[in-house]
Amino acid sequence: MTTRTGLARPVAVASLVAGALALGAGAAAAAEAKLPRTMVWTAYDLGSSGYAEASGIANALMKKYDMRVRIVPSGTSIGRLLPVTTGKAGYGYLANETYFAAEGSYDFATQQWGPQDLRIVLGRLAGNGLACAGDAGIDTLADLKGKRIGYVKGNPSVNVKTDASLAFAGLTQNDVQPVWFGSYGALKTAIIANQLDCFSSVTTSANTREMEASPRGIAWPEFPPEDKAGWERISAVADFFQPLKETAGAGISKEKPKNLIGYRYPMIVTYARQSDDEVYALIKGIDEVFEDFAGTTGSAQNWALNIAGKPPADAPWHDGAIRYLKEKGVWDAEAQAWQEQRLERLKKVMSAWDAATEKFNTWRGEEQKKGNKVDPDDAWPKFWNDYRIEQGLGPAL
Known part of the structure; x- marks a missing residue:
């Protein structure tokens, strides 16, 4: 069988790591966790909730353990996974590129990639939708026709969710004005500059908060759970979505919830080859410092073990994570069957x-x-x- 631990074409990963955010060392070590003294993670770029939560978790771990964490941000799916593939990073805080990489699909359908033997450590439940400018006149998904919709080169995770959102309303890229960007972070700037009308996003990111505070404001067209035909069209694009009533985020509250799309983001992802003991120590450490980072974003509470430690997700769970989840009574027969x-x-x-x-x-x-x-x-x-x-x-x- 073909080995999938590296790529045929060399890529300058070192430059990514060199430009990463280095986070400071923590306090005294806790022997029971046995975490490495240094870890490198990847995440979405600055301003994303994935980056904010990765930073919050890293800071919480470093306060408890004698270790350092370096975070490598990237606005593309390949940019986040490549350092993990080559061993420059141990873990990625990834989105649905996890699914595409495991399937060898979209940007991972090239001969240089192919199906990747990925594993989940934890996967935070998230709400996603189309973050639209409040002045764009988009009250329902049907209003997207003819609007400027953001896409990101090399980021199938974003692009497929965008296509799925269009599909709910019976639309495709041919019915809108697709506008392509080189990184995810550029989408928010384009919205505020009135160069774009909508882009796919979680609800709690700094990007959507900036949109909400801008003169254009923010709107979230809804995905009614009772619209069975719409959900069937979404499933035809990608099968890992589900209806979700979101109660937190920019322009969203418990008093003003929105019916959006539920999925896992971010997911802490590594390869099957990663040490079981290290993965066990990492998930144990995250669980032990949960209260210290649970307020990082409006949805960071969803990192709670009984929420983030259960299938479904975009790839199988890692054996080291399953061992800890079983000890905590989270992993059951249904999870094992999945x-x-x-x-x-x-x-x-x-x-x-x-x-x-x-x-x-x-x-x-x-x-x-x-x-x-x-x-x-x-x-x-x-x-x-x-x-x-x-x-x-x-x-x-």
Whole structure:
């Protein structure tokens, strides 16, 4: 089987780490946790709730344990996962790129990536929707037609949620004005500058708070849970969403909730190869300092073990995390059944990748003998997509 612990093409990860935010050392060590003296994590870029919560958790851990955490921010899915893949970082605070990477789909359908053997440590329950400018006249999702909608290059996590939101209203990119940006953080700036009308977001990020405080304001078109046809259209785009009544965020409160999309973000993600003992120590440490970071954002309370330590999520759970979750009475038979099914799915996808690779190489060799040059960068994604569909695994693109 093909090894998936690195990439064929070298990428300058060192520059990312060098530019990362270094967080200071903490107090006395607690021997029972056995955490590394230094850890490197990746997260969404500055201003995101994922970055804020990763920083809050890091600070809480460093106050209790004799350790340092360095956070590498990135506005793209590949930028967040690549340091974890190459071992420059141990963990990523990731979004739904976790699912796409495990499936070898979207930006991870290239020969340089393929299905990644990822595991979840914890996954915070989150609400997502389209954060729209309050002056754009968007009261319902149907009002999105013709509006300027933000997309991010190299970030399928954002882009698929955006497409799913459009699908709820029976719309596609052809019905709106897609505006592409190089990083997620640029979307908020474009909204405030009136260069954009909406972008996909969690409700509690600093970006949405800035939108709310700007002259344009903020609006969240809703996803009514009773609209079964709309939810079926969302599921056809991606199957990890569910209805969620959000009560916290910019322009949202317990008194003024919004029916939005529920999913896991951020998820603390690593590879299956990561030490069970280290993962056990990390989830144990996070659990022990929970009260110290639970107020970091309006949704940080959802890092509570009984919420963030249960499936479903975008990849299987790590064995080290499961060991601790079992000790705390969080992991039950239902969670284990989900885990086994998800592991079987991942195994099938990875086996299909190996079989498709062998078949592709044979076909390419035959074409070369005929004098037909095949560019693998162009031909492989479609070949892999078609092969997945033939095997009943669904599309990759």
